[in-house]
Amino acid sequence: MENTFTDLSHINVKGGDGGAGCMSFRREAFVPKGGPDGGDGGCGGSVIIEADPQLSSLIDYRYKHHFRAERGTHGQGARRHGRDGEDLILRVPVGTVVRELDPATQTPAYDIADLTQPGERVVVAPGGAGGRGNIHFVTSVRRAPAFAEKGEPAREHWIELEMKLMADAALVGMPSVGKSSIIARISAARPKIADYPFTTLVPNLGVARAASGQSFVVADVPGLIEGASEGRGLGHQFLRHIERTALILHVVDVTGGYEGRDAVEDYRTINEELAAYASELAVRPQIVVANKCDLPETEDAVARLREAAEADGHEFFAVSAATGEGLDALVSTCAAEVARLRAEAVVSGPVLDLNERWERERQRRDRQIRVAREERHAWRVSGSQIERMVIQTDWDNDEAVAYLQHRFERCGLDDALVKAGAVNGDEVRILELAFTFEGRDDAPDFDELAEKDLEVSMGEDEE
Structure with missing residues (x-):
């Protein structure tokens, strides 16, 4: 039977393109000078990731990898604005981390959001803005603007979805130490149980309840082996599910299993793998x-393991998943410890809102203007906001081009070029277009430039 558990996916997302604004003039009988009445284009829909508590896997993104929101429609005359595109909502399990992928290497670049609460949302692909109709460009000297903006194309990019189980405690250990048997004993979870290694290939969740009435969520994480932190076996696929847990239940088979392993060496090996994967797991x-303390000739292994665990400052329990021996005391202690850790987490204060941070970072990157010399008298200008202005301009319309030049001056591009070393007559390249820089007669006020709502970075001079 095919495994339907998926906890890591890469998907391509793109918001809807914005609709074009309309260039129109009111034409009615007895209204000889009706003026401009072109409507705005509709904004494109956005792609939104939403945490859904009903989902337990990213299986929906295993085979389909491209997602597009609806585009906005174009504006029309008589001030009729275009319709906005519908948002596309992609639902993921609670506990999903959303990351931006580097377009060149397809490796995670930075976190966008960590969706830990049901219903949490983050916009991963904003829709393009609709172009403005010619009604927006009327001024005291421009009474009949004969141009409108095109719609903004939405950005397309790849993101990573990584699901990490939202459990209070995680059962970890070597393969076949009895983790699945323990979770089956202390909760209603019914994982596959057999007497061979790697019976469990996907994490299982169960709710354990102590006699006091306290309950906690426990995860049965598939067996780890030496080298798991480096990806040996299925290490990386499973270790991620331990990161969120507040408490680690380290299960050791005191019989040594088929290979006759030493219990203390197994204990040390797993702890070293946890620390190597994420340093915070060490503390x-x-x-x-x-486990398996009901079997004969295990007393010496239990005593040595107890001594090693207590020397490291860990509580120790000798149990038997087969008979239930010691499990009630283990569950009671775990429930109390989880309750204490939950209380500490609340006192420690609110968690950083990655949604807000990502939006601030996106807006900051959007405002940046980057100027770099490509040739002796040629400059490359890049930046989302500048490129958007160029894309939304109708280059077949002289009025629209003149308006763009005015916007360049207002946003600080001319000052940035002068500061970089551009002189009158140099070529300025933006996207696939090239302009002749007319220069400035007066020196720019760089203090004033720094106060503008744009960030400017200069490339190295190639001379």
Whole structure:
């Protein structure tokens, strides 16, 4: 049977393009000078990621990888604005981390959001802005503007969705130490149980309840092996599910299993793998659980493991998943520890809102103007806001081109070029277009430039 559990996906998202604004004039009987009445284009829909508590896997994104929101429609005359495109909502499990992927390497560049609460949302692909109709360009000297803006094309990019289980405690250990048997005993979870390694290939969740009435969510994480932190076995696929847990239940088979392993060496090996994968896991609260203590000739292994665990400052329990011995005390201690850790998490203050941080970063990058010399008298200008202005301009319309030049001056592009070293007659390249820089007669006020709502970065001189 095909495995339907998927906890990591790369998808391509694109918002809807904005509709074009309309260039129109009112034409009615007995209204000889009706004036401009072109409507605005509609904004494109956005692609939104939403946390859904009903989902437990990213299987919906295993085979389909491209998602597009609806585009906005064009504006029309008589001030009729275009319709906005519909948003596209992609639902993911609670506990999903959304990351931007580097377009060149397809490796994670930065976190966009961490969706840890049901219903949390983040916009990963904003829709393009609709172009403005010619009614917006009327001034005291421009009474009949014969141009309008084109719609803004939406950005297309790849993102990574990584699901991490939202559990209070995680059962970790070597393969076949009895983790699945323990979770089946203490909760209603029914994982596959067999007497061979790697029976469990996907994490399982269960709710354990102590006699006191306290409950907690426990995860059965598939077995780890030496080298798991470096990707050996299925290490990277499973270690991510331990990162969110407040408490680690480290299960050790005191019989040594088929290979006759040493219990203390197994304990040390797993702890080293956890620390190598994420340093904070080395100091995560941990309870050491010696399993299969009902079997004969395990007393010495239990005693040595207890000594090693207590020397590291960890609580120790000797249990048997087969008979249930010691499990009630283990569950009671875990429930109390989880309740304490939850209270500490609340006191520590609110978690950083990655949604807001990503939006601030996006807006900051959008405002940047980058100027770099490509040839002796040729300059390359880049930046989302500047490029958007160029794209939205109707280059077949002289009025629209003149208006763009005015916008360049207002946003600080002319000052940025002068500061970079551009002189009158140099070529300025933006996207696939080239302009002749007319220069400025007066020196720019760079203090005033710094106060503008744009950030300017200069490329190295290639001379």
